[in-house]
Amino acid sequence: MASWEWRRPVTNLVVLAEVAQEHGADRNEILRGTGIDPAVFAEPEGEVTAAQELAVVRNLVTRFDDRPGLGIEAGLRTRLTMHGVYSLALMSSPRLLEALGVVTRYSALTTSFGRMWPQVEGDEYSVFVDDTDVPSDLRAFLLERDMAAALTNWLLVMGAKPPLVRLEFAGGLSSRMAAIFESVDVPLIDRADPHQLVLNLAELDAPMPLASPLTAAQFDKECAELLERRGLHKGVAGSVREVLMRQMNGRVSQEEVAALLNLSLRTMRRRLAEEGTSYRQLSSETYGSLAEDLLSTGLTVEDVAYRMGYSGAPAFSNAFKQWRGISPGRFAREAATQSHRSTVHR
Structure with a gap:
């Protein structure tokens, strides 16, 4: 059983509140019972615990009966720059390969609640995502949010489609992900846990548009420090x-x-x-x-x-x-x- 007492940026909640409001639910509805003081929304560096963010997600999912596509709306609103130093570490990476390393090492600094790790096999580079600790009733929404945010920000930063070979989703969630990747023309496959995102390794040698190896190293260090600080529960x-x-x-x-x-x-x-x-x-x-x-x-x-x-x-x-x-x-x-x-x- 995961501990959810590490801290998360309030920007994630701002997006959830926007989605809720767009569908007719006010902020108080999705904050009910979470222990979150609404004043934190006005703090640029405000944080909540992971447990509190999950409580907000549950209120949202319950309010709208886990409507397919709701997580996609949240993901489309989530910009890479909302993640502070993480976004700088990723964008200043020398190549796509190093950028994906930032993603797997510091996923907890984003919207993700899953553990990530890479694996290279032949000409394929895989990112595994284990979200089995996530409450089952929130899993579909959270995966929609993460995948929509990942694809949207890839297109914004790189200006081209990602070199995906196939996407394998557990928990019968492939059908929920289809709407996100319909423009990419990539096979979606059902599998056992964990999820697996497979990319063409040869194409990951491409340079990042804003590559700066020296500053990338500094931002990587700051990501590690931020991850450690947020691990202290409040x-x-x-x-x-x-x-x-x-x-x-x-x-x-x-x-x-x-x-x-x-x-x-x-x-x-x-x-x-x-x-x-x-x-x-x-x-x-x-x-x-x-x-x-x-x-x-x-x-x-x-x-x-x-x-x-x-x-x-x-x-x-x-x-x-x-x-x-x-x-x-x-x-x-x-x-x-x-x-x-x-x-x-x-």
Whole structure:
């Protein structure tokens, strides 16, 4: 069973929301129950977990009864440049062969949820795609999206049809893929898992239009670093922290936070428990740390109370005692003493 706690770019969700809206469903419908704060749509570098993106896909697929072609619409809207440094690594590759290496190494930086690997046999270059970990009810949509995006962007970058020999799809999905590749005139074959995309090896020696070997190496390194960073999961706990920090108000209720994340209160509590934490613990950690940072700058207790949205120092002091077990005044004095000692000993 795959873990879906690695992070994904919010641009994938923007496209899904556009497709949903075009068919009469608003963004709130496809975000329902996902734990995603809609504010992330306005963040150029916004990310969600893979699990959250799959939840959005499930809402979309369920809303439209897994309509054939819906994934194709999403794929046609997905431009290579939406994938940031991945697109630069691919387009600056010296030859098509190296570009396909970028595709198989860093597929997790794109729309794909499948594992990819290449294989050379005789005069054929194959890309295998294993998406068996993907929930079965989402598999057709996701494969449509990936294949439509791959073909569309190949044509845009290369200006010519890909040197495909044949396409072999598992799970009885060849018929769903036929509409994507009808203009390419390539055989589509049913097979057992995994999927296999077969290209003519001799034609992969062609240079990329924007080839730059030196910069390609740099972008490849950055792709590897990005892949590693996105592997750190954030989950619902991270989303709750982000909401708390934006609210800047220690009195925000659990119900308000759950509503902002498109979750029921019960679901939010359950998801936090599964991640080994609770709303109370997150609130204490988040606001306690923020209050400590403000107090350490020399602000008075009254000033910090005002900045954090409290009506006065007494209400803030009571909250701080719950977070940290001491009064904010005492914390400020101890912080000032420690800072003075550090200065003296330098």
